[in-house]
Amino acid sequence: MKIVIAGAGIGGLTAALSLDAVGLHDVRVLEAVPEIRPLGAGVNLQPNAVRELAALGLAENLAELGAELTGLGYYNHLGQEIWREPRGRASDSRWPQLGLHRGMLQKVLADTVRARLGDTAITTDARVTGFAPLPGGGVEVTVGHRAGDRSADRILADVLIGADGLRSAVRRSLYPREGEPRSHGTAVWRGVTRGAPFHGGRSMVVMGDGHWKAVVYPLAVRPDADGLVPVNWAVSRAGPERDVPPGPADDGFLDAVSHWRCGDLRLDALVTGTGTGTGTGAVPSFPLLDRDPVPRWSFGATTLLGDAAHAMAPMGSNATTQAVLDARSLAHALATHEHPVAALAAYDRDRRPRMNRLQLLNRAKGPEVVIDLVHERAPEGFGRVEDVIPAARLAEVAHTYARAAGFDAASVNAPSPYGRPLRSHLPHTTVHGRTPHGR
DSSP states (O other), rough: OEEEOOSHHHHHHHHHHHHTTTTTOOEEEEOSSSOOOOOOOOEEOHHHHHHHHHHHOOOOHHHHHSEEOOOEEEEEEOEEEEEEEEEEEGGTTOOOOOEEEEHHHHHHHHHHOOOOOOOOSEESSOOEEEEEEEETTEEEEEEESSSSOOOOEEESSSEEEOOOOTTTTHHHHHSSOOOSSSEEEEEEEEEEEEEOOOGGTTEEEEEEEESEEEEEEEEEOOTTSSOEEEEEEEEEEEOOOOOOBBBBSSHHHHHHHHEETTEEHHHHHHTTTTTOOOOOOOBEEEEEOOOOOOOOOOOOTTTTHHHHHHOOOSSOOOHHHHHHHHHHHHHHHHHOOOSSHHHHEEEEEEEEHHHHHHHHHHTTTTOOOOHHHHHOTTTTTOOOOTTTTTTHHHHHHHHHHHHHHEEEEEEEEOOTTTSOOOOOOOOOGGGGSSOOOOO
């Protein structure tokens, strides 16, 4: 079986490793950029994603890569605690929650793909621009290149996986009238700055005033010789639902959060790098975008994965985790069904309904909605949060979201639903009985 994956992001690379793990080795990952470099900022891996990556033999790599987070707190803009909960192994989960740099995670996955599937498993400067179903099954994939001396390729494959992100060309072919991603009027500034450990060094902080919000978490636990660790931060400003063009650094965000404190965390010092010699310089804003849920991901021998399938607002720190789970589900389905089309349909049934729900929960601000609820009722602060909103209501919001996303302790501690199948069909036929090729 020849499988082509469009996109060498976290989801696409995890899919390649998962397919290899179940015995499907003829996998080709096509990435649009000329070179995979460790770019981006921080991401969270929830315990259910850590469990799945550990099953691929990556537990040691992950432990060395980032910070194990043991707590999450929601606060108002005055630094008053609204809700705090243990996370990862501190919440009785068998697996940790990790804060790590997206680019470094991508590099580890890419290096592992090349080591296990061969140096040619990933092709860069290769953007999937479209595809056409073949009469006898499979797809013909069209691949374009930036380099002017390379003409477009056409590759035959038994399966095409669209893991090519928010503006997926594969999704655009499946939903040609969908249009651009949806903007909700929220602008985001984000970065990674070296700062002093805060809240014990293993906590994630989310604070806001109903209009502005900040999300902060460490990407390492052990400080360097200067006493600092890399810290991921994101500041967002909610506005009317309209397009938000990229903006400059001085678009009000520094002034808006300059006075925010939360225990030993000073947001202004972190964002500007004050006193650390690691100032961020200009920080452009970008719009927060997502996609509407769709009624199908899988069409014949083609399917979607990760942001291409369910781009969601970054509430609950969940998008990377769900891309990993997509990849594991898809590989498991292909290993347990004789025909690729049946496998992709089973994957769709497993993942799409819950991701459609999660997209809508995130659009409604997910568990972070408690910040807005408290601000509406106590905009100038409170004496006891229980006088503003009952603790049972706060717990219900948190636990409902954790169950929907699958990282509550009961779900995480259960055996993976995507473990290696006891029996595997693994058809080895190629498209129309021929070896797929590029020309």
